[in-house]
Amino acid sequence: MTNKNKRSRLQAQGNGHQPVRHPSTPESASRKGLLDAIFAPRVSGSTSMPSIRTSLARGVAVVAGTPTLAIASVVIVVSEWLGALALGFEGPFAIFVSALAMPPVGTSFDASLSTALFGLQGGFFAILGFVAWRAIVQALLVATIVETLRSTPLGRWTLFRAIRVLPVTLAVNMAGVGLLTVASIAGPALGPAFGLLIQMGALVGGVYLLSFAPAIAADGPRRLSETMGRSVRAARMPGAGNLTFAAIYVVASIALLVAPGKPGSELGVNPTVGAWVLVLVVGLVHVAVQAALVFRYLSVADEVPEAAPRRRAEPRARGRR
Numbered sequence: 001m002t003n004k005n006k007r008s009r010l011q012a013q014g015n016g017h018q019p020v021r022h023p024s025t026p027e028s029a030s031r032k033g034l035l036d037a038i039f040a041p042r043v044s045g046s047t048s049m050p051s052i053r054t055s056l057a058r059g060v061a062v063v064a065g066t067p068t069l070a071i072a073s074v075v076i077v078v079s080e081w082l083g084a085l086a087l088g089f090e091g092p093f094a095i096f097v098s099a100l101a102m103p104p105v106g107t108s109f110d111a112s113l114s115t116a117l118f119g120l121q122g123g124f125f126a127i128l129g130f131v132a133w134r135a136i137v138q139a140l141l142v143a144t145i146v147e148t149l150r151s152t153p154l155g156r157w158t159l160f161r162a163i164r165v166l167p168v169t170l171a172v173n174m175a176g177v178g179l180l181t182v183a184s185i186a187g188p189a190l191g192p193a194f195g196l197l198i199q200m201g202a203l204v205g206g207v208y209l210l211s212f213a214p215a216i217a218a219d220g221p222r223r224l225s226e227t228m229g230r231s232v233r234a235a236r237m238p239g240a241g242n243l244t245f246a247a248i249y250v251v252a253s254i255a256l257l258v259a260p261g262k263p264g265s266e267l268g269v270n271p272t273v274g275a276w277v278l279v280l281v282v283g284l285v286h287v288a289v290q291a292a293l294v295f296r297y298l299s300v301a302d303e304v305p306e307a308a309p310r311r312r313a314e315p316r317a318r319g320r321r
Contacts, residue, residue: 047237047239047240047300047303048299048300049237049239049241049242049296049299049300050296050299051241052244052248055245055292055293055295056288056289056292058291058292058295059289059290059292059293059295060288060291062145062148062149062288062291062295063284063287063288063291065148066144066148068144068154069141069144069148069287072140072141072144073100073141073283073284073287074280074283074284076099076100076137077096077099077100077280077283080096080099081093081096081099084113084117085269087117088117089113089116089117089269090267090268090269091264091266091267091268091269092264092265092267092268093264093268093271093279094262094263094264094265094275094278094279095109095112095113095257096109096264096279096283097253097256097257097278097279097282097283098253098257098286099279100137100141100283100286100287101253102138102207102211102249102286102289102290102293103134103138103173103175103206103207103210104173104175104176104179104180104202104203104206104207105203105206105207105249105250105254106134106176106286107131107134107177107180107206108176108203110127110131110134111127111177113130114126114127127177131170131173131174131176131177132170134169134173135169135170135172135173136166136169138165138169138172138173138214138290139162139163139165139166139168139169139214141287141290142162142165142169142214142215142217142218142294143158143159143161143162143165144158144162145290145291145294146161146215146219146294146298148291149291149294149295149298164217164218164221165214165217165218167217168213168216168217168224168227168228169213169214169217171213171224171228172210172213172214172228175206175210176206176210179202179203179205179206180199182202183198183199183202184199186198200250200251200254203250203254204243204246204247204250205246207250208235208242208243208245208246209231210231210232211246211293212230212231212235212293212296212297213227213228213230213231214294215293215294215297215298216230216231216234216297216301218294219297219298219301226307229307230304230307233304233305234300234304237300237303237304240296240300242296245293253286256282263275263278264279
């Protein structure tokens with residue numbers, strides 16, 4: 001080691017930083033694939049991710065303290081209802097409690113609405129348009145939430161952030177469609193009991209593994225595969241309670257959707273005041289849950305482990321001439 005290298009190393013240690021280790025082989029600098037990013041080893045110990053109760057409280061505070069976010073959520077639900085009426089929807093209005101739900105719970109709402117409007121064959125293609133619309137809405141909401149949590153004024157940069165998040169929200173929603181499709185095919189083949197379990201597992205798994213991806217994209221520019229893999233690794237951090245969070249959210253959403261006797265359960269195009277209150281309040285709760293998840297990720301963004309580098313096959317040794 002030369003004197004110059006010794007001085008650089010001592011200076012780095014004196015500043016409280018570890019010396020920078022450059023990769024000795026090109027293998028560690030290779031690009032990472034999606035599977036390498038997903039199946040990185042879990043970090044040991046606990047995480048400083050806020051508790052579920054703290055996260056939900058912060059999410060509610062974000063929605064209640066941001067009139068733009070709350071008003072936009074109400075306008076989106078009303079606009080979707082009017083758009084559904086224009087396409088011939090006749091109810092029930094109560095299914096709109098999932099209008100602002102996170103994917104894949106919200107994706108199941110898109111599937112139900114597209115099938116009700118265009119039938120089985122037409123709905124298969126119409127759901128792509130519904131998914132694209134949900135991705136746009138989610139990107140705008142996540143960008144607004146991130147700006148609010150960072151105490152940054154809302155403006156044109158919020159729109160730029162939403163544009164950066166849009167490919168990720170589109171990928172997450174398309175993944176939700178894939179999960180629901182697989183569950184709908186595998187479920188009936190295994191019987192009613194296992195079918196319901198598979199469908200619930202697909203919803204919980206989608207929220208658990210992919211719900212951090214929009215927040216990651218809003219936090220900084222990353223490749224799509226890296227963003228999705230980082231979402232999985234963030235979800236798998238020990239002691240965070242992300243699986244419990246996802247299970248509570250999915251079970252509560254489905255229970256509210258199928259609950260008998262709630263306002264708006266009947267067919268018709270004139271919802272009652274009670275039905276409107278239920279749908280709009282639940283829509284705000286969905287946005288608050290989205291804000292809680294964004295808050296949870298931003299709180300531990302520096303603790304999420306990086307993906308292991310992809311290993312390349314060693315070149316074969318050449319024989320002697």
